[in-house]
Amino acid sequence: MTKQSKPESALVEITGLSHGGEGVGRIDSTAVFVPHAIPGDVGEVEIVHRRKNYFLGRLVNLKQSSPERIDPPCPHAPACGGCQLQHMSYAGQVSWKRLQVEEALRRIGGLEVEVAPVLRMSAPIHYRSRAQLPLGGSPGQVTMGFFRRGTHEIVDMQECMVQHPLMVKLAQAVRRTIADLRLPPYDEVRHRGIFRHAVIKASFSDETLMLVLVTRTESIPLQEEIVERLRREVPELVSIAHNINPTVTNVVYGERTKVIWGEPYIYEQIGGMRYAISPRSFFQVNPQQTKALYDEVRRLANLSGGELVLDLYCGTGTIGLYLAKRAGRIVGVETIPDAVSDAKYNAAINRVSSAEFIQGQAEAVVPDLVRRMGEIDVAIVDPPRKGCEEAVLKALAQADVGRIIYVSCNPATLARDLAYLRERGYTPGRVQPVDMFPWTSHVESVVLLSRRS
Ligand SMILES: C[S@@+](CC[C@H](N)C(=O)[O-])C[C@H]1O[C@@H](n2cnc3c(N)ncnc32)[C@H](O)[C@@H]1O
Numbered sequence: 001m002t003k004q005s006k007p008e009s010a011l012v013e014i015t016g017l018s019h020g021g022e023g024v025g026r027i028d029s030t031a032v033f034v035p036h037a038i039p040g041d042v043g044e045v046e047i048v049h050r051r052k053n054y055f056l057g058r059l060v061n062l063k064q065s066s067p068e069r070i071d072p073p074c075p076h077a078p079a080c081g082g083c084q085l086q087h088m089s090y091a092g093q094v095s096w097k098r099l100q101v102e103e104a105l106r107r108i109g110g111l112e113v114e115v116a117p118v119l120r121m122s123a124p125i126h127y128r129s130r131a132q133l134p135l136g137g138s139p140g141q142v143t144m145g146f147f148r149r150g151t152h153e154i155v156d157m158q159e160c161m162v163q164h165p166l167m168v169k170l171a172q173a174v175r176r177t178i179a180d181l182r183l184p185p186y187d188e189v190r191h192r193g194i195f196r197h198a199v200i201k202a203s204f205s206d207e208t209l210m211l212v213l214v215t216r217t218e219s220i221p222l223q224e225e226i227v228e229r230l231r232r233e234v235p236e237l238v239s240i241a242h243n244i245n246p247t248v249t250n251v252v253y254g255e256r257t258k259v260i261w262g263e264p265y266i267y268e269q270i271g272g273m274r275y276a277i278s279p280r281s282f283f284q285v286n287p288q289q290t291k292a293l294y295d296e297v298r299r300l301a302n303l304s305g306g307e308l309v310l311d312l313y314c315g316t317g318t319i320g321l322y323l324a325k326r327a328g329r330i331v332g333v334e335t336i337p338d339a340v341s342d343a344k345y346n347a348a349i350n351r352v353s354s355a356e357f358i359q360g361q362a363e364a365v366v367p368d369l370v371r372r373m374g375e376i377d378v379a380i381v382d383p384p385r386k387g388c389e390e391a392v393l394k395a396l397a398q399a400d401v402g403r404i405i406y407v408s409c410n411p412a413t414l415a416r417d418l419a420y421l422r423e424r425g426y427t428p429g430r431v432q433p434v435d436m437f438p439w440t441s442h443v444e445s446v447v448l449l450s451r452r453s
Helices: 090-105 165-180 224-234 287-301 318-324 339-348 361-371 390-398 411-423
Strands: 009-013 023-027 030-034 042-050 056-064 130-138 143-148 154-156 197-202 210-216 239-246 256-262 266-269 273-277 309-314 329-332 356-361 378-381 403-406 426-428 432-434 444-451
Touching: 009 023, 009 329, 023 042, 023 318, 030 042, 030 224, 130 165, 143 165, 165 197, 165 224, 197 256, 197 266, 210 266, 224 239, 224 390, 239 426, 256 361, 256 444, 266 287, 273 318, 287 329, 287 339, 287 378, 287 403, 287 432, 287 444, 309 361, 318 329, 318 339, 318 356, 318 378, 329 339, 329 403, 339 356, 339 444, 361 390, 378 390, 378 444, 390 411, 411 444
Parallel strands: 030 056, 210 239, 309 329, 309 378, 329 356, 378 403
Antiparallel strands: 009 042, 023 030, 042 056, 130 143, 130 197, 143 154, 197 210, 239 256, 266 273, 403 444, 426 444, 432 444
């Protein structure tokens, strides 16, 4: 069949999953990406969009189900864009995630590295500690929840199987309060109304909650009444902050945040450490798996007490501080100034005096830093999805850092960076994927690279 006469629909066997969680099959020799389809499914797929090198399809008639196919446990699954793998068994999800890491390492990095079975959750529900919920609708008829997959239409969330139940309770109370007081939610199209987002954070260890109300306006009408009602309905709420975002943008937060009631922080206990979480700081969203991840980093670091450890992309200093009791000195680097202040505060509340934190972009700070620091025993890198800038990896290799521990949330950039480091004398060991985000297509990995002597 010629390219011009491609069928509008075809019988497709799904043989893979994309990193976004769509099933991947072929029509003739062209790849087709099919949401809600998983490997082992066979079905009629309608072509929705034709791109230059691939198609986007829609599963219209499932003829044969994958052995891993299940009924989505969440009633919002078909509409909600939050979880992509609701129709796949948990065992299927984790074996696919392992495969995804293996494939990326081989295909992108040209690396034949052992990938361990995924460190999975024993009960993969109610694991999330943070939610960003857009508000919409009209005064008295407030909708609040998630954007429908690929749109800006708000799906009204009544329950959520991945968030901590207290967060859902608070979300319901926020929606009810704003509706009862007949206050206007934000209207994205006309850039009117007030309430844009409710960001909710939970401490699993303390069973406490923080709420950040993001508004278009400088002030919150009936603020005292809102605070009073929420406190009464949700006694676990200990902190309410207000963020002002007056601009026409998809970005959730504006520049200004102030605490309007209660504590400036909530605290999460991970292992023996206690970490402060502020309205704007980054904190891993799955506390149980964060412990599994940090324990793995600590095991790989294999510290004996006197080592000099670099913690790059350190956020609020959590990984470095987790290792501090077994290290000589920790130096963290992070670009966000608030995160750096939180890192210093975290060091203080955990009585760690051997840690220091530098604000700046790793690629700007590290080359000079490693020259000044002398012999570095261990460097931990935990970059965002785009991976490490070459300047960072180059500087670590030139400084002859003994061991590098790479924590990654993106197998593709992990593969690229491991290949780069291998060229410069580092051998990657066994890669350990950790499932931080069950029911979604995301996978975290950690790996130790050792200097070849
Ligand atoms: C995946 S988070 C890791 C945070 C921390 N290690 C943890 O476990 O919570 C990545 C962090 O890198 C920071 N970051 C992003 N780009 C950076 C850069 N160029 N230099 C330094 N830090 C950066 C982000 O602000 C964020 O805190």
